[in-house]
Amino acid sequence: MTAAISAARAGAKVTLLEQNKQVGKKLLVTGNGRCNLTNRDQALSHYRGSSPAFIKSALKAFGLWETLEFFQGLGIVTRDRNGYLYPYSDQASAVADALRMEAEHQKVKLALNTRVQKIRKEKGRFFAETFGWTYEGDALILAAGSCAAAQTGSDGSGYVFAETMGHSLIKPLPALVQLRSKDPIFPKLKGLRTEAKVTLFSEKEPLAEDTGEVQFTEYGLSGIPVFQVSRYGVKALEQGKNLRAVLDLLPHMKKEELPSFWEDRIHAGAYKSAGQLLVGLFPKNMADCLLKRAEIPSNKTAGDLTREERKALLSACTSFEVKLSASNGFERAQVCCGGVDTREVNGKTMESMLVPKLYFAGELLDVDGACGGYNLQWAWTSGYLAGFYSAVDK
Ligand SMILES: Cc1cc2nc3c(=O)[nH]c(=O)nc-3n(C[C@H](O)[C@H](O)[C@H](O)COP(=O)(O)OP(=O)(O)OC[C@H]3O[C@@H](n4cnc5c(N)ncnc54)[C@H](O)[C@@H]3O)c2cc1C
Numbered sequence: 027m028t029a030a031i032s033a034a035r036a037g038a039k040v041t042l043l044e045q046n047k048q049v050g051k052k053l054l055v056t057g058n059g060r061c062n063l064t065n066r067d068q069a070l071s072h073y074r075g076s077s078p079a080f081i082k083s084a085l086k087a088f089g090l091w092e093t094l095e096f097f098q099g100l101g102i103v104t105r106d107r108n109g110y111l112y113p114y115s116d117q118a119s120a121v122a123d124a125l126r127m128e129a130e131h132q133k134v135k136l137a138l139n140t141r142v143q144k145i146r147k148e149k150g151r152f153f154a155e156t157f158g159w160t161y162e163g164d165a166l167i168l169a170a171g172s173c174a175a176a177q178t179g180s181d182g183s184g185y186v187f188a189e190t191m192g193h194s195l196i197k198p199l200p201a202l203v204q205l206r207s208k209d210p211i212f213p214k215l216k217g218l219r220t221e222a223k224v225t226l227f228s229e230k231e232p233l234a235e236d237t238g239e240v241q242f243t244e245y246g247l248s249g250i251p252v253f254q255v256s257r258y259g260v261k262a263l264e265q266g267k268n269l270r271a272v273l274d275l276l277p278h279m280k281k282e283e284l285p286s287f288w289e290d291r292i293h294a295g296a297y298k299s300a301g302q303l304l305v306g307l308f309p310k311n312m313a314d315c316l317l318k319r320a321e322i323p324s325n326k327t328a329g330d331l332t333r334e335e336r337k338a339l340l341s342a343c344t345s346f347e348v349k350l351s352a353s354n355g356f357e358r359a360q361v362c363c364g365g366v367d368t369r370e371v372n373g374k375t376m377e378s379m380l381v382p383k384l385y386f387a388g389e390l391l392d393v394d395g396a397c398g399g400y401n402l403q404w405a406w407t408s409g410y411l412a413g414f415y416s417a418v419d420k
Contacts, residue, residue: 027125028096028406029167029387032413034132040413041161042134043154045141045179049129050122052171052178056402061118063102064093064406065399066109072400074257075368075393076196081404083373088410093403096410100124110398137161142170145187147381165416167376169387169409172198172362184390185365192380194367196392199264200359201257202401205271206246206352211315215242218309222346223277224251227270228262237277246350247271253397257363260353273346275308275316288340296329300339303328307343316342361401365392376412385412 027049030042042049053061065072068090073081094104094111102124104111113120129136137156144155145166152166170184185195224247225235236251252271262269279287295303301324304313317324320338322331331339356362366386370379378384387409395401 027129028409029169029385029413029416030134031125031128031132032410033165033167033417034129034134034413036414036417038165038413038417040132040134041137041163042129043137043140043142043156043161045139047139048122049126049136049138052175052180053122053125053402054118055175055178056118057112057399059118060112060116061121062110062112062397062399062402063097063104063121064090064111064403066090066106066111067398068403072396072398073393073404074201074363074395075391077368077373077392080368080371080373081393084376084407084411085403087374088407090403092410093406096406097121097124100128142183142187145190147191147384150383152383165383165385167385167387167412167416168366168390169412170390172365172389173356174200174202174359174362174389176356180389188366188386188390191378191384193370193378196364196367197264198362198364199257199260200353200356201260201363201394202253202360202397203256203260203358204243204246204248204354205252205256205259205269205350206354207348207350209348211348212242212246213244215311215315216244218242218312219249220275220308220312221277222251223274224255225272225274226255226259226262226350227272228259228265228267233258233262240273245354247348250397253360256353257394259350261363263350263352269350271348271350273348274344275312275346276343284340284344288336292328292331292336296327298328300324300326300328300331300335316346319346360397361389361394363392363394365390368392374411375415376408377415383416385416387412 030040034040103114105114140156142154146153152163154161168184168187171180173182219239219241222240223237226233234255236254238251239249241249259269300322319342322335371386376385388405393404395404
């Protein structure tokens, strides 16, 4: 939609081909229905992909401020939550509506319920074949999304179109996704939420870490910090590596103060059982699990714990290890990592380096962002540039 608007504003006659009966269906589910549309912190480290230089170049051309100005022009002012920006009304539908209204205002023809089957280029013209009609144009923008959350329309067909045009793909994999484990603790801990630092390890190598509220579910781990590190874990699993998460369940305690905090706690609660010692730090079912990991009977008196047992219990709290076996897949992923290889795309214009006047935008490209509004920022950035340059002579 952003690409269609910027192309139309730059003077092109634009048709947007959408297989759903409405445009912007995925937008409606973003940010839990509130749409976290961008973020004030635009450090490049929040964006991932094979070519950081490509991402940097695009964000320099159309970044946060241009995005805010663009949305302000559509009537969307933002609400700031610690740098995470939402539409003031807190409704994702407002963003989808504002984009649709502007597209209509710019006379973009919205061809709904129109699934593109095939694309081709002949004698300098592009053709997009749908059931019953072939659309024709001087330029073509592929903005068909990834294959994450296919129920919203992005079923991976964009990848096929890109390959038809001779482009290479970095294998798309689920990212921002829950991680599964076969560890029998999970059914027991399901529903538990706790603050933790999550560090993923592939074999012995640390891959990524993040801190926040972790959710234990029937099948494994969820929550924002798990989403943030998931893409690295999914890649390691894809390579057949052993993947584990190490959870520090006391993430906000200073490491140097932890041993004395622990000894003081045990000393003051020497009359309690080992299980009671953990009351106030962790929910009961978590505490039971920690004692089991440390191989300490829950009724053992805290004052009788040996030095090794005290150390083992602290270590269970700060290095709670879980073996991971899979992700929840494309269906439950918020985005995909991988996509059209950006080494074959111009980072300023989003034009293909292989096929003149073919452009790419959004998640279809090998760019994925962390949770926090970065995936939509990438969609606005790449969409705006692709639209503009498809319509003007460079
Ligand atoms: C649950 C959820 C929550 C999210 N929350 C956030 C958030 O708060 N902040 C954030 O930054 N990101 C969020 N994201 C990610 C963000 O929504 C996507 O990265 C973004 O929508 C990608 O935009 P896109 O235009 O590339 O693809 P899409 O939004 O997927 O749009 C692609 C469109 O192309 C259409 N299409 C595909 N193939 C065809 C075809 N063959 N013919 C015709 N039409 C076709 C699809 O129907 C779809 O409408 C979330 C994602 C999910 C699933």
